[in-house]
Amino acid sequence: MSHRWAWVIGLAVTVALLAWVLQDVNLHEVVAYARGADPGLLLLAVLLATATFPLRTIRWRLILRDAEGRGFPWTPLWHATAIGFMANNLLPARAGEVARAYVAQHQLPVRFTTALGSVGVERVFDALLMLALMAIAIVAPSFPANTVVRGRSLSGLASAAALLFGAILVVALLVVHRPAPWLALLGRVTHRLLPARLADRLTHWAEGIVDGLAVLKSPARFAGVVAWSIVVWGVNAAAFAVCFRAFGLDVPLEAALLLQGIIGFGVAVPSTPGFVGVFEAATRVTLAVYAVDPSRAVSYALTYHVTTFLPITLLGLWSLSRLHLRLGELREGNGA
Numbered sequence: 001m002s003h004r005w006a007w008v009i010g011l012a013v014t015v016a017l018l019a020w021v022l023q024d025v026n027l028h029e030v031v032a033y034a035r036g037a038d039p040g041l042l043l044l045a046v047l048l049a050t051a052t053f054p055l056r057t058i059r060w061r062l063i064l065r066d067a068e069g070r071g072f073p074w075t076p077l078w079h080a081t082a083i084g085f086m087a088n089n090l091l092p093a094r095a096g097e098v099a100r101a102y103v104a105q106h107q108l109p110v111r112f113t114t115a116l117g118s119v120g121v122e123r124v125f126d127a128l129l130m131l132a133l134m135a136i137a138i139v140a141p142s143f144p145a146n147t148v149v150r151g152r153s154l155s156g157l158a159s160a161a162a163l164l165f166g167a168i169l170v171v172a173l174l175v176v177h178r179p180a181p182w183l184a185l186l187g188r189v190t191h192r193l194l195p196a197r198l199a200d201r202l203t204h205w206a207e208g209i210v211d212g213l214a215v216l217k218s219p220a221r222f223a224g225v226v227a228w229s230i231v232v233w234g235v236n237a238a239a240f241a242v243c244f245r246a247f248g249l250d251v252p253l254e255a256a257l258l259l260q261g262i263i264g265f266g267v268a269v270p271s272t273p274g275f276v277g278v279f280e281a282a283t284r285v286t287l288a289v290y291a292v293d294p295s296r297a298v299s300y301a302l303t304y305h306v307t308t309f310l311p312i313t314l315l316g317l318w319s320l321s322r323l324h325l326r327l328g329e330l331r332e333g334n335g336a
Contacts, residue, residue: 010092010272017277021284026295033247033299041246042307048239049308052232053315056122057081059228063215064118066109076107079319080115086316087330089274089309094267097123099330107323113205117212121225124172126264127165129229133237134261135162142252144289161265176213183207236260239308247300251290259286279305 057078061071084100091099101115108115137143175182186206190199215221240256259282266282267275283301284294292300320327 007092007272009270013270014272014277017271017281021277021280021298021301024294025298029295030299030302033296034303036248037303038246038248041242042303045239045243045246045304046307046311048235048242050311050315052236052239053081053085053312054078055228055232055235059225059232060118060122062221062224062228063121064104064110064115064212065214069214072108072110077104079323080104080107082312082316082319083323083325083330084119084316085312086320087327089313089316090327091273091330095330102330103323103325106325111208111211113208114211117209118215119212120209121172121213121215124165124169125225125229126233128162128169129226129233130261130264131162131165133233133257137254137258137261140252140254142254142290143258144291172213173216176210176216179207179210183210233260240304243300243304247296247303249287249290249292249296249300251287251292255286255290258289259283262286274305274309276305 057074060081061074061077064077065071080100080103083103084096086096087099088094088096097119098116101112101119104110104115105112183203183206187199187203190202193199194202215225237256237260240259241253244251244253244256262285263279263282266278269278271278280298280301283304284297287297287300288294
């Protein structure tokens, strides 16, 4: 039932966003712009976008460790990463985040909640890095002054998001350095409010999540995660920028930093698998800031989305077959 509601809500959001994206757009021009894109530069953009996934695996290997603090082999982590992002493209409700932890649990001696906690750490680092890179684009001379989104300045929205994710990181640091009092407090509260069995389960989950935050206790690993996060998002921004040139868009390179940030936060909105509609809406909104024609912006968005969707989806399906798993198992793991 939860999966059905996820599909219904996601489909409604996708249809609404696509209707908005396609208004005042000439579909003949959209096709013409796509046909006129430089194929060599478009291929390079796809290769750069796909390269971010093995880079993510390297970073994840710094975050997720075994009970003795040793790194896991790269190959199982790669299979989990590929399957997770494939699941985001094919299953609703960002099921890939849970699917990645599910596959890691089955391939490595690690608890599901620990793997899931490590994915959560990734997401906090991603959010903070994207916000920092968006700030570079916003303060650049090329950024149009007084840009607003729904009546609020874009810089103000970015600052508010930075405060939120910064606060999450501070709380995580406090918990991971002194987990016992926090876990004890959680145990008392849950046992007072919930049935004993459910309270015990929540406490067990919390212990696993705290284990997944262990990277925050190691300055060297913490610095490594920051460095690899910069590499991941730098390569990702380069993919957007190369695709700008493939479409002949007269926008500054730093626009790619703004675009990936707005898309990165935009995909948190419920949608169908693959973030259809959300991706296109975020791209149109961002390129409108730089006065890009709507038809050209939509052509760019659709072409980039489709061409970068395919490689990681195929790689994830290949990993799924190598591990003798099925999409149905990922759904069950996601619901568990």
